[in-house]
Amino acid sequence: MFTVVVIVLIVIGLATLLYTGRGRVQGSGGRGLKRRFGPEYDRAVALHNGDVRAAERELGERVKQHGSLQEQSLPPEVRAHYVTQWAAAQEQFVETPQKAVIEADALLAGLARDRGFPDGEQFEEQMAALSVHHGHFVQGYRDMHTAARDQSGTEEMREAMVEARGLFEALVIEQPATPDRPPPPAGRGHAPRAQSRRHAKESTT
Known part of the structure; x- marks a missing residue:
């Protein structure tokens, strides 16, 4: 009888420790999700009408599904090709904004695919995977994807393409981002910077 009581007490103690630890993990998980997703975290909360737990469940599922994805390196010639094509799309914007946005949208989809993300034909899946690894930058891609398919104004298309x-x-840079270290600006790594933000804005006006 004494042995049974001891076993019960041990089980209760372990359960208490597990529950406490789980609460700590969930608490730190919220901070971790904010750090990983950046603006995408706030967007998820807004889409869930301010329900933080629901938003964090959704983002947590994205991490479970896509967090183990390993970004693939690009051969130098492939990276150079993408940089050249992106610059060409920016230059084309002056004459044919809609066509330029459509081409830039397809270019980003192909670049993401070549880095190891889901194919762009499944946009929502690709976006979910990208948000796990590049949450600070995906909104611009989302806006451009929408602009490429809607009858958006020139200013909306320009802003979407810049973002x-x-x-x-x-x-396009070689070193993948991590939740604790956002990617360095292109031009400081191995990849050439396509254009500065100021020059890009001037080229799409």
Whole structure:
């Protein structure tokens, strides 16, 4: 009888420790999700009408599904090709904004695919995976994808294309981002910077 009581007490103690530890993990998980997803965290909370727990469950599922994805390196010639094509799309914007945005959207989808993310034909899945690894930059890509398919005004398309370049640069550099260390600006790593933000704005006006 004494042995049974001891076993019960041990089980209760372990259960208490597990529950406490789980609460700590969940608490730190919220901070970790904010750090990992950046603006995407706030967007998820807004989409869930301010329900932080629901938003964190959704983001946690994204991490479970895509967190183990390993970004693939790009051969130098492939990286150079993407940089050249992105610059060409920016230059084309002056004459044909809609066509330029469509081409830039397809270019980003292909670049993400070549880095190891889901194919762009499944946009929502690709976006979910990108948000786990580049949450600070995905909104620009989302806006550009919408602009490429809607009858958006020229200014909306220009802004979307400028913002989407953040993800482009994050993907075209060699070193992958981590939740604790956002990617360095392109131009400081091995990849050439496509254009500065100021020059990009001037080229899309």
